[in-house]
Amino acid sequence: MVFDLTIIKDFYAKMPGLIDSARNKLNRPLTLTEKILYSHLNDNLLEDYERGKNYANFNPDRVGMQDATA
Secondary structure (H helix, E strand, C coil): CCCCHHHHHHHHHHHHHHHHHHHHHHCCCCCHHHHHHHHCECCCCCCCCCCCCCCCCECCCCCCCCCCCC
16 A cells, blocks of 8 residues: 555544544543544444443554564
């Protein structure tokens, strides 16, 4: 896949709106981890996820691998 800077710019341009909608839906401040995870939700269905009870699908924009053979 060719590196496409416009995809990255488009995603990060809408990221503050995604974070604000998560903050408003949950009605509480968010941690940095929650901001990252809620902004990368696959279906944008916002709910207060509980550890060990709920499952979420994510669309990561980048993935870091251990070595070049990944």
